[in-house]
Amino acid sequence: MNVEASLSEEPPKHRHNIDPVVAQEVLESHVSFNVGRMLNIWYSLVKALSSFHRPHTSDSEIGLTILGKIHDEIRGAREQTTPNDDIVRYVILNLSSNNAEMESLNRQIELLQKVLGKINKHESTSRTELLEGERILLRILDQLKPIARRHQDKFTALLLGTELTRE
Amino acid sequence: MSLSALASSAQSLAADLHYLLARLRRLENSPQVRANPNLTLYLSFLAYFYQDRKAQTEELLQDTKKRNSSPLTTIRQKIDVEDRAIDLLERLVEVSERSGDVPNELYFVLQDVFKSFQCKIRFVVLSGVSLSTLVLEDLIPEVAIPHDVKAQLEKEFFAVIFAPPRFTKNPEYWPRIVHEAAHNIDRLLKITGNTIQGFGKGVAQLPLELARSVVSLCQEQVADLISIHYYGPAYGDSALLVFLRGEPVVLPTHPIGTQRLLTIASELEYMGFKKESKDFREKTRQLGVEEKHRDKAYSPPGVAKPLQNKLRANVRSISLKCKSILSPSDVASGVRMIGKFVEYDLTNRRFVKLTPANLPLRILFNSYRPRLKGRAQTNFEESQEIHEWILNSIRMSATAESPAFRDFYVAQPVQIR
Numbered sequence: 001m002n003v004e005a006s007l008s009e010e011p012p013k014h015r016h017n018i019d020p021v022v023a024q025e026v027l028e029s030h031v032s033f034n035v036g037r038m039l040n041i042w043y044s045l046v047k048a049l050s051s052f053h054r055p056h057t058s059d060s061e062i063g064l065t066i067l068g069k070i071h072d073e074i075r076g077a078r079e080q081t082t083p084n085d086d087i088v089r090y091v092i093l094n095l096s097s098n099n100a101e102m103e104s105l106n107r108q109i110e111l112l113q114k115v116l117g118k119i120n121k122h123e124s125t126s127r128t129e130l131l132e133g134e135r136i137l138l139r140i141l142d143q144l145k146p147i148a149r150r151h152q153d154k155f156t157a158l159l160l161g162t163e164l165t166r167e
Numbered sequence: 168m169s170l171s172a173l174a175s176s177a178q179s180l181a182a183d184l185h186y187l188l189a190r191l192r193r194l195e196n197s198p199q200v201r202a203n204p205n206l207t208l209y210l211s212f213l214a215y216f217y218q219d220r221k222a223q224t225e226e227l228l229q230d231t232k233k234r235n236s237s238p239l240t241t242i243r244q245k246i247d248v249e250d251r252a253i254d255l256l257e258r259l260v261e262v263s264e265r266s267g268d269v270p271n272e273l274y275f276v277l278q279d280v281f282k283s284f285q286c287k288i289r290f291v292v293l294s295g296v297s298l299s300t301l302v303l304e305d306l307i308p309e310v311a312i313p314h315d316v317k318a319q320l321e322k323e324f325f326a327v328i329f330a331p332p333r334f335t336k337n338p339e340y341w342p343r344i345v346h347e348a349a350h351n352i353d354r355l356l357k358i359t360g361n362t363i364q365g366f367g368k369g370v371a372q373l374p375l376e377l378a379r380s381v382v383s384l385c386q387e388q389v390a391d392l393i394s395i396h397y398y399g400p401a402y403g404d405s406a407l408l409v410f411l412r413g414e415p416v417v418l419p420t421h422p423i424g425t426q427r428l429l430t431i432a433s434e435l436e437y438m439g440f441k442k443e444s445k446d447f448r449e450k451t452r453q454l455g456v457e458e459k460h461r462d463k464a465y466s467p468p469g470v471a472k473p474l475q476n477k478l479r480a481n482v483r484s485i486s487l488k489c490k491s492i493l494s495p496s497d498v499a500s501g502v503r504m505i506g507k508f509v510e511y512d513l514t515n516r517r518f519v520k521l522t523p524a525n526l527p528l529r530i531l532f533n534s535y536r537p538r539l540k541g542r543a544q545t546n547f548e549e550s551q552e553i554h555e556w557i558l559n560s561i562r563m564s565a566t567a568e569s570p571a572f573r574d575f576y577v578a579q580p581v582q583i584r
Contacts, residue, residue: 020376026383027376033301039252040308046248047310053237062310082371082378089375134241141244152251159329160262161296 027090032154037087041066042141042148048112049137051119052130060120067113074106094147095140108136173239174231176246180224183253184217190260191217199267205274206263209291212307212316212325213263216256219311223249252308259306266293269335272558275565276341277328277348279528280397283491284352287323292344295329298409300347302326302354326351334409338557342398342532343405349393350386356485359385362478385478391427392482395434399493400443401532403431407450425451437483439495493529501526501534509556511539518552523559525567531560 031038048063073088078099083089096102115133118125191213200206227245230237237245269292281288303325309317328347334340353359363370363385370378394402410428428451435444486492510520524531535553 023374023376023380027379030379030383033299034305035255036304036306036308039248039255040310042248043252043308043310046244049241049244050237053241080371082367083375086375086379093375138240138244145247149251152255156255156258158297159295159299160258 028151028154029158031087031090032151032158034087035152035155037085038091038148038151041088041091042144045137045141045144048116049134049141051116052134052137055119055122060116063116064113064120067109067116071106071109071113074102074109077102078106091144091147095143108140112136170231170234170239173242173246174228176250177224177227177231177242180246180249180253181228183257184221184224187217187253187257187260190264194260194263194267197267203271203274205289205291206266208289208325209327210263212303212312213256213259215313215316216252216259216307216311220249220253220256223252252311262293262295265332266291268332269294269330270558272338272561272565273335273341273344275561276528277345280345280348281352283397284356284393284485284489286352286355288326288348288351288355289323290326290328290348290351292328292330292335294332294335296331297329298331298334298344298347299329300326300350302351324351324355333412338532338554338561340405340408342394342401343409345398345402346390346394346406349390349397352393353386353389358389358481358485359478362474362481365477366474381474385474387427388430388475388478389482391430392434392479393486393491395431396438396482396486396492398529399438399498399533400435400440400447401529401536403428403435403443403447404536406431407447425454434479438492440498493533497530498533498537501530502538504530505534505538508560509535509538518549521552521556523556523563525563526560528561528564531557531564 044062044066047059048067051057051059051063069085069088070092073083073085073092076083077089077092092102092105096105111129112133115125115129118129191210194200195207195210200210223245227242227249230242230245273292274290277290277292281290303320304312304317306327312320326348328344330344330347334344359382363382370381373381391406394406398405407428410425428447432444432447432451435447483492504526505524508520508522508524510518512519526534535557
């Protein structure tokens, strides 16, 4: 089945057929080829998690940077604007399959930004806030891990010619 | 999950890193790297990645010893991501080890293209499975690169080009590798980006996967147009060779089937290579019914005509501005000039003269075939002789150009400790 995708300066005058299966494959390959950017998101979120117990490092700043990008891309996804960072947008769409989940993810990211912001400024944070922040980050990381691993494996198979040796 | 299990996992990560350091050191001291500032620079980026991993692994070991600093769940998350980062680093070191025999002459060919489009781009060619390219930040996580180097990279980026060894070893494939360089020119000059912006409303309405398809296909068209403008018929010949090896089908981000070849034929006609365009169309036609069936079976995607036309107009305008469009008269004068250097004795079926020529590289690639008019290269030995002659001629041109290599360094290479 083909999807009618409008594509013009004044949509929807000109239309074109793009096979959704091929399109999905194109996107998946694009993400795999940007393995460094995918790993960067994973790494930055782990740094954010780490900063809950090691506040006197630059980890919270790295965490805040990635959370800011995620927050902006959630807004972009809801307003249907062109992505600023298509890998972050891809991650968001994989973490939330509908509007309600995206709304919930947005609230969680805002909470994390608040807690990490306090850590970054060495302000006091309540134990409840810290525990809630940690719980959210661990849940996001558990969802993100298999996605990032899949793309890294695909990258190594497609470009580096190394057989997939991992689970 | 126990503390001792995590501690041994962290220990094994530290050991993996230790072995990687030895491999990085060996690479750094290899003659190929010493002869190529691009490779030295690339290794310095791997060293940044290595040093970042080293610091993180040491931190992990400390965390596992001091149970009170981080809970086990956090340490486990850190080990998981660190394990993956080290795995990527190891594979990048492995591919760098395999890439030592990429000829420096290929670097000169690609450097020449960047220079023509006035693009300051540093790059490295690595032995990969498919023809592809990406920028360094897409390969190495941003957090591993120091801030000052990152700032430099934003001004002048570093491209990583992957090409299978069978393509890097044979100069007849090199004009096709120019296509990968062209992707980086597009990225730097924002040709696709700016063109698509004019169609922003349409693209923004598309789901992410469809938008990506559109962008990807536009990027392929732009890279083909840049390459054909600069390398003319030699790009067409090389693209056809790669096509026959089945390369474009590997990646779904590319136009499938004969579509790309027809774009090349049509642009050759615009450039005034009427005969070459006609011949190229004929060759494409001769690929036969099988290829056409494949085109149909894959239902090749494309982009809307107005966007395609705008892309073509924008690339033509940039190529014209940079005076990068090869003309039939350039090739004709090259064919005449090359007569002084290349002579083939048809009776005895051997080269009488095969003297290296200091010619612009794209003229070199476009002139020897018309000069020989199919007389030579009927056997493997003659092809080998021609390849050697191309390499020697590139060496001759490159020697005159070598001062350009002085500007390659973005920062002092990192000392690997």
